[in-house]
Amino acid sequence: MRKVFQAELHQIGEELTQISQLVTEAMKKATLAFETADTELAQDVIAADARIDFLQNDLDERAIDILALQGPVASDLRMIVGSLRMSASLERMGDLARHIAQLTRLRYPANVVPDSMVETFKEMARLDIAISELLTELLETRNLELSKDIYAHNTRINELHVSVFKAVASPEWNNSAVTTVDLTLASRYFERFADHGVSVTRKVNYLVTGDWQPISESPL
Numbered sequence: 355m356r357k358v359f360q361a362e363l364h365q366i367g368e369e370l371t372q373i374s375q376l377v378t379e380a381m382k383k384a385t386l387a388f389e390t391a392d393t394e395l396a397q398d399v400i401a402a403d404a405r406i407d408f409l410q411n412d413l414d415e416r417a418i419d420i421l422a423l424q425g426p427v428a429s430d431l432r433m434i435v436g437s438l439r440m441s442a443s444l445e446r447m448g449d450l451a452r453h454i455a456q457l458t459r460l461r462y463p464a465n466v467v468p469d470s471m472v473e474t475f476k477e478m479a480r481l482d483i484a485i486s487e488l489l490t491e492l493l494e495t496r497n498l499e500l501s502k503d504i505y506a507h508n509t510r511i512n513e514l515h516v517s518v519f520k521a522v523a524s525p526e527w528n529n530s531a532v533t534t535v536d537l538t539l540a541s542r543y544f545e546r547f548a549d550h551g552v553s554v555t556r557k558v559n560y561l562v563t564g565d566w567q568p569i570s571e572s573p574l
Contacts, residue, residue, distance in 0.1 A: 359424050362416065366437050369413045371493045373444045374554075376406050378486040380451035381547065385479035387458045388540070389472075391465050399455035406448035410441045417441075432564070436557045443550040443557075447486070450547045457540055466536050468529055471521065478514050478544040481507045485551040492555060496562050504555045508548045515545040 380399050387395040417434050424430075457466055467475050485507050492500045518541040521527060522534050529537075559565075 359420070359430075362420055362424075363430065363433055366413060366417060366420075366434070367493070369409060369416075370437060370440055370444070371490060373406060373409050373413070373441065373448075374486065374490040374493055376402070376409070377444055377447045377451065378483065378490055380406070380448055381454075381479075381483055381486050384451040384454040384458075385483065388454050388466060388479070389476065391458060391462055393459050393462045396455035396458040400452050400459070403448050403452040406445055410445040413441045414438055429561075429564070433561055436561050440554045440557050443553045447547050447550045450543045450550070453543045454540065457536060457543075461536065466533075466540060468533060468537075471518065471537060474514055474517060474521075475540065475544070478511055478541070481511050481514075482544055482547045482551075485548050489551050489554055492558050496558065498559055498562060501555050501559060504551060508552050511545055511548040515541050 380402060383395050383402075384399045386392065387399065417438050420434055421431075485504050488500050488504050488507075491497070492504070518537060522529075522537060527534070
């Protein structure tokens with residue numbers, strides 16, 4: 355019975371990694387579609403989100419069954435409960451990639467971002483993808499040193515997010531109300547994607563160390 359239990363825990367860990375890989379793929383495609391006004395690619399992201407939702411539901415049902423039937427304690431209980439919470443964050447990251455793709459499709463054939471803000475959003479996209487890739491590696495390896503880069507990338511995204519709000523609130527801003535709303539939403543999607551990545555990172559740290567205090571989020 356113990357071997358079966360450990361195999362079930364291992365499968366949950368593998369499914370978390372699989373979801374994270376799909377989230378990374380979704381964000382890569384969503385940001386490319388966002389930058390190039392590619393509606394076909396955007397539609398791929400929107401359609402593929404159902405797979406992420408399905409895997410999250412499957413993982414959660416499996417974890418709940420283990421809780422009900424196995425009565426895990428200590429570190430095993432921490433793993434199962436943590437996995438439930440991490441799967442929710444990963445699913446939300448997939449949703450945010452889908453939101454970016456939907457915004458792309460909504461504004462076609464125009465680009466969402468005006469020329470003056472292109473580089474800001476390219477950097478946000480690059481950092482979000484980096485966070486997602488690091489997160490997948492963290493789930494696979496439990497190498498907590500990766501957390502430092504995730505926290506550093508998130509700090510930079512927060513700075514860029516603030517810069518978008520400052521830009522649209524400045525007296526020099528002369529774009530339409532629609533563009534202003536789109537940029538505000540898009541910036542929020544990128545920023546929240548990173549926040550959920552940090553949330554998962556903290557939970558992995560907790561699973562490994564048993565300590566809720568995360569590794570310093572200050573870039574080193």
